[in-house]
Amino acid sequence: MAIDDTRLVTPAAMGAIDAAAARGGIDSFTLMQAAGAHVAAVVLAHYPDALRVVVVCGPGNNGGDGHVAARLLMQSGVAVARFGAPPKPGGDAARAFTECPGSLAPLEDWQPRAGDVVIDALFGAGLDRAVGDDVAAVIARAEATGTPVVAVDLPSGLSGRTGAPTGPCFRAEHTVTFAARKPGHLLMPGRALCGRLHLCDIGIPARLIASDDRLWRNHPGLYSDHLPVADAAAHKYTHGHLAVFSGPLISSGAARLAAVAGLRAGAGLVTVASPPNAVLTQASHFTAIMQRALGGADALADWLGDRRLSAFVLGPGFGDADKARAFTRQLADTGRPVVLDADGITAHAACRDALGAAFGGAVRLALTPHEGEFARLFPDLAKDPALSKVDRARAAAAMLNAVVVYKGADTVIAAPDGRSAINADAPAWLATAGSGDVLAGILGGLLAQAMPVFEAACAAVAMHGLAARRAGIGMTAEDLAGQVRPPDHSAADAGRT
Ligand SMILES: NC(=O)C1=CN([C@@H]2O[C@H](COP(=O)(O)OP(=O)(O)OC[C@H]3O[C@@H](n4cnc5c(N)ncnc54)[C@H](OP(=O)(O)O)[C@@H]3O)[C@@H](O)[C@H]2O)[C@H](O)CC1
Numbered sequence: 436m437a438i439d440d441t442r443l444v445t446p447a448a449m450g451a452i453d454a455a456a457a458r459g460g461i462d463s464f465t466l467m468q469a470a471g472a473h474v475a476a477v478v479l480a481h482y483p484d485a486l487r488v489v490v491v492c493g494p495g496n497n498g499g500d501g502h503v504a505a506r507l508l509m510q511s512g513v514a515v516a517r518f519g520a521p522p523k524p525g526g527d528a529a530r531a532f533t534e535c536p537g538s539l540a541p542l543e544d545w546q547p548r549a550g551d552v553v554i555d556a557l558f559g560a561g562l563d564r565a566v567g568d569d570v571a572a573v574i575a576r577a578e579a580t581g582t583p584v585v586a587v588d589l590p591s592g593l594s595g596r597t598g599a600p601t602g603p604c605f606r607a608e609h610t611v612t613f614a615a616r617k618p619g620h621l622l623m624p625g626r627a628l629c630g631r632l633h634l635c636d637i638g639i640p641a642r643l644i645a646s647d648d649r650l651w652r653n654h655p656g657l658y659s660d661h662l663p664v665a666d667a668a669a670h671k672y673t674h675g676h677l678a679v680f681s682g683p684l685i686s687s688g689a690a691r692l693a694a695v696a697g698l699r700a701g702a703g704l705v706t707v708a709s710p711p712n713a714v715l716t717q718a719s720h721f722t723a724i725m726q727r728a729l730g731g732a733d734a735l736a737d738w739l740g741d742r743r744l745s746a747f748v749l750g751p752g753f754g755d756a757d758k759a760r761a762f763t764r765q766l767a768d769t770g771r772p773v774v775l776d777a778d779g780i781t782a783h784a785a786c787r788d789a790l791g792a793a794f795g796g797a798v799r800l801a802l803t804p805h806e807g808e809f810a811r812l813f814p815d816l817a818k819d820p821a822l823s824k825v826d827r828a829r830a831a832a833a834m835l836n837a838v839v840v841y842k843g844a845d846t847v848i849a850a851p852d853g854r855s856a857i858n859a860d861a862p863a864w865l866a867t868a869g870s871g872d873v874l875a876g877i878l879g880g881l882l883a884q885a886m887p888v889f890e891a892a893c894a895a896v897a898m899h900g901l902a903a904r905r906a907g908i909g910m911t912a913e914d915l916a917g918q919v920r921p922p923d924h925s926a927a928d929a930g931r932t
């Protein structure tokens with residue numbers, strides 16, 4: 436397949452790729468023919484019982500793809516009706532329109548009938564504002580009648596860059612896209628509005644898809660070369676020593692989840708450091724995981740003298756914000772990798788810049804905020820509607836010189852150098868109390884084994900999703916932690932989609 440299915444390309448970058456293809460002698464009308472043929476094939480394969488295919492066509496090349504699909508479906512003996520505006524003269528879409536027999540009725544003339552299937556070829560990559568009232572009325576009619584929609588490239592109304600609708604938007608059962616996935620196909624709510632995504636090769640060579648965006652869907656190719664390898668000569672310290680900081684007695688369970696996940700992710704040793712009055716409770720839960728009573732800063736300074744401690748997780752159930760900030764500063768001074776989650780993140784809401792300054796130099800800080808935690812640390816970024824989730828994660832990562840794992844159904848992992856990945860294949864049941872503690876622990880476990888931070892974060896997010904699949908629907912965070920496995924190449928392969 437002349438396609439790189441791991442790279443994500445913004446609609447703007449896709450335009451540049453099209454131009455490069457044209458310079459390389461690839462005929463744009465040939466691309467449109469291929470695009471329309473894929474759309475027709477998806478309709479024929481998935482709606483063999485359709486009584487009529489209704490193609491709604493916009494003025495640009497998205498509409499052009501629709502005219503090609505309409506002609507091919509007619510040639511296959513399917514009843515087709517076209518609605519919309521004629522294309523601007525002179526381009527590929529105008530040629531596709533001319534080559535398709537039959538008339539084009541105004542958009543508002545479409546009256547849904549039982550057995551209709553809609554091909555939405557109104558707007559794709561060129562959408563740059565909210566759709567007008569005429570299109571909004573068609574969207575409402577399709578939705579009210581439950582008419583199935585197959586979208587060309589993107590459901591009209593959806594931004595391919597941000598995954599956010601610009602206003603009213605089709606909800607498609609299938610979306611047929613070309614050459615590369617766009618961020619909006621994976622970012623929420625775009626992913627849900629696209630239905631099933633078909634990524635189709637229309638003849639643009641894969642080497643042209645190497646855009647400057649440095650944005651991928653999360654996949655093993657991003658991290659498999661950096662996974663810790665099992666070594667017959669290894670002993671426990673070879674695989675690092677992860678320290679997880681526990682909060683007070685009442686919330687000590689979160690650290691336990693992180694610790695179990697870190698150990699299962701392959702850390703050679705894991706120690707939970709708890710306030711003295713929580714040690715007994717922790718001790719009643721642990722066998723393989725070690726314990727340490729840790730009062731204040733002096734006790735921590737003593738402990739940090741142990742060079743074998745190789746990574747730290749601070750935040751799950753931690754509570755005390757002053758102590759979180761003080762401990763974080765001490766950890767930063769060690770030069771070793773640190774995962775800040777939950778309370779470890781929100782503790783820095785009023786001193787974000789100081790956090791970034793403490794972790795200057797080689798990247799060794801990872802933050803794992805969910806939506807609420809992200810908004811508390813980066814209210815400026817969270818409020819800006821022009822930014823996509825990828826933009827926000829990238830800006831946050833650059834600001835703090837940290838890898839940011841911005842969690843959700845569309846978790847975005849971003850590095851300060853701009854490399855970013857969207858994870859879109861975690862099961863829905865991963866959204867459960869304590870799930871984030873497990874992720875922080877997995878990431879800590881990989882960092883303890885000296886994985887670089889961006890690669891470790893991508894691997895951790897994938898391992899988290901795999902653990903959830905193993906645990907199954909209805910799982911609790913305890914089940915999830917119990918299903919974490921050390922990363923190996925077979926686990927990486929299982930993560931491929
Ligand atoms: N390599 C590929 O992937 C190929 C993709 N193809 C298809 O081409 C479209 C992109 O085509 P383009 O012509 O660039 O853009 P659109 O068809 O999406 O939009 C066209 C114009 O529509 C106007 N517009 C934008 N938003 C709105 C709106 N909300 N309401 C009304 N009108 C809107 C705008 O023109 P204006 O002058 O009015 O501003 C757009 O320029 C891609 O999605 C694929 O389907 C090729 O066929 C093959 C190669």
Ligand SMILES: [K+]
Nearest residue numbers: 555558587589
């Ligand atoms: K469309």
